[in-house]
Amino acid sequence: MCGGCVKTKYPARGNTCLENGSYLLNYLGCIECKKRDFVMITNRTSEEEDGEEIITYDHVCKTCHHVIAKHEYTFSVVDDYQEYTMLCLLCGKAEDSISVLPDDPQLMTPLF
Numbered sequence: 001m002c003g004g005c006v007k008t009k010y011p012a013r014g015n016t017c018l019e020n021g022s023y024l025l026n027y028l029g030c031i032e033c034k035k036r037d038f039v040m041i042t043n044r045t046s047e048e049e050d051g052e053e054i055i056t057y058d059h060v061c062k063t064c065h066h067v068i069a070k071h072e073y074t075f076s077v078v079d080d081y082q083e084y085t086m087l088c089l090l091c092g093k094a095e096d097s098i099s100v101l102p103d104d105p106q107l108m109t110p111l112f
Contacts, residue, residue, distance in 0.1 A: 004031035005061075005068045006090050015096035017084040019073050022059055023091040030061040030068070038062045039090070041071075052076040059090050 003009050007026050022039045029036030044057035053075040059068040069089035076083045077100070084096040 002031055002066065002068055003089065005029065005066075008092075009089055010087070011092035013086065013092035013094035015084075015094055016092075017073060017086040017094045017096050018071075018088075018091050019055055019075075021091075023088075026090055026092070027068070030064060030066050032066040033061060033064040035061070035063045039068060040065075059088070 005028055007028055011023075011026055013023070020041070022041070024039065027036070027039060040060045040062050042058045042060045044055070046053065046055045048054075055071075055073040055075075057071050059071060060066065061068060069091070071088040071091060072086070074083075074085045080100050082098045082100060084094075084098075086092070086094045
């Protein structure tokens, strides 16, 4: 991974978890070939482990194939919630949790 290719290492992205794609606003350009071209996704793998889906891939410079960052995205269902996480030097770090129920119990306000 290359910290010289990005503006901010692991920027906080709130609840934006990318399963695919690249956060190009954080991309300065390739430190190896000095060009700012498209970022390719290579070595994409998807595996399931103990009910958790893990997707990993590399962000690579289109021109010289320098590895800019390694991206990891996870998805799992815990109790009544879908849990998402993302960790990537380029795309940042984020977590999200979404209820699978019609009404999210955490958002319900008590009546009394």
